[in-house]
Amino acid sequence: MNNRLKVLRAERSWSQQDLAERLGVSRQSVNAIETGKYDPSLPLAFRIADLFKMTIEDVFQRD
Amino acid sequence: MSAKRLVGVHPAIWGAVFGGGMVLTAWLEKYHWLAWPWNLALVALFSASLIPMSVAMRQRSIHCGVDSAAMRRYNRRALIWALSYIVLLGFALTVRNTWQPQGPVLWLLALLPSLPIIYYVWAMGQYLRDEQDEYLRMRQMQAGMFATGFLLVVATVWGFLETFGIAPHAEGWWAVAVWAIGLGMGSFVQAKRDHGP
Numbered sequence A: 001m002n003n004r005l006k007v008l009r010a011e012r013s014w015s016q017q018d019l020a021e022r023l024g025v026s027r028q029s030v031n032a033i034e035t036g037k038y039d040p041s042l043p044l045a046f047r048i049a050d051l052f053k054m055t056i057e058d059v060f061q062r063d
Numbered sequence B: 001m002s003a004k005r006l007v008g009v010h011p012a013i014w015g016a017v018f019g020g021g022m023v024l025t026a027w028l029e030k031y032h033w034l035a036w037p038w039n040l041a042l043v044a045l046f047s048a049s050l051i052p053m054s055v056a057m058r059q060r061s062i063h064c065g066v067d068s069a070a071m072r073r074y075n076r077r078a079l080i081w082a083l084s085y086i087v088l089l090g091f092a093l094t095v096r097n098t099w100q101p102q103g104p105v106l107w108l109l110a111l112l113p114s115l116p117i118i119y120y121v122w123a124m125g126q127y128l129r130d131e132q133d134e135y136l137r138m139r140q141m142q143a144g145m146f147a148t149g150f151l152l153v154v155a156t157v158w159g160f161l162e163t164f165g166i167a168p169h170a171e172g173w174w175a176v177a178v179w180a181i182g183l184g185m186g187s188f189v190q191a192k193r194d195h196g197p
Helices: A005-011 A016-023 A027-034 A042-051 B011-030 B038-047 B050-064 B069-099 B104-111 B114-130 B134-163 B174-194
Strands: none
Touching: A005 A016, A005 A027, A016 A027, A016 A042, A027 B134, A027 B174, B011 B038, B011 B050, B011 B174, B038 B069, B050 B069, B069 B104, B069 B114, B114 B134, B134 B174
């Protein structure tokens, strides 16, 4: 699964740590999702989409 | 990863000091160069390395961005387990060697060192329940699966070597030590994967 997390984060000048704190997860979790090493669960994907005020499909795309 | 360079001794070095110390003590005992209570003193000395290991693990977790409240609790419980295991094992051996009790007291003494290990097993389960970060929980579960596979392989291979009279008898309580080594190896692989390309 692809995602636009890095771009969305950069647009807001957030570091991985900033995003991790906003989501209540570890920085390594953000890094793993961004680099495609880990696909988040549906509840976490919703939390990410809500944080950016987007739909899940706007953040995550199929390969 | 953080731009700041992590200073201090790597937790694996402290782990190697502990593990190496235990192997050295067992080896000295096997060839009768070390007897009670000096073997216990040596075990206590090498066990002291678990404290700086715990501190170094915490620093590394923060540095690598894998720190969580549940992980801090788990590390604290693991340290309590390790130290109480040494204390209770030392107590049980001291009482047995000094007074040679029999019957129910001997049973209680024999069971005493297993209490911290039961506590450790509980602490691992509790960590998986407490951890709110799904990625960290998944990492720990994968490391646990690796450790279980490692234990099964080691126990099977050793068991057959023992059956055919090649390897000496290994006590059942080695299972937790082998599993913990496997957990460390699994966690190491996870960390390498996190920092890989």
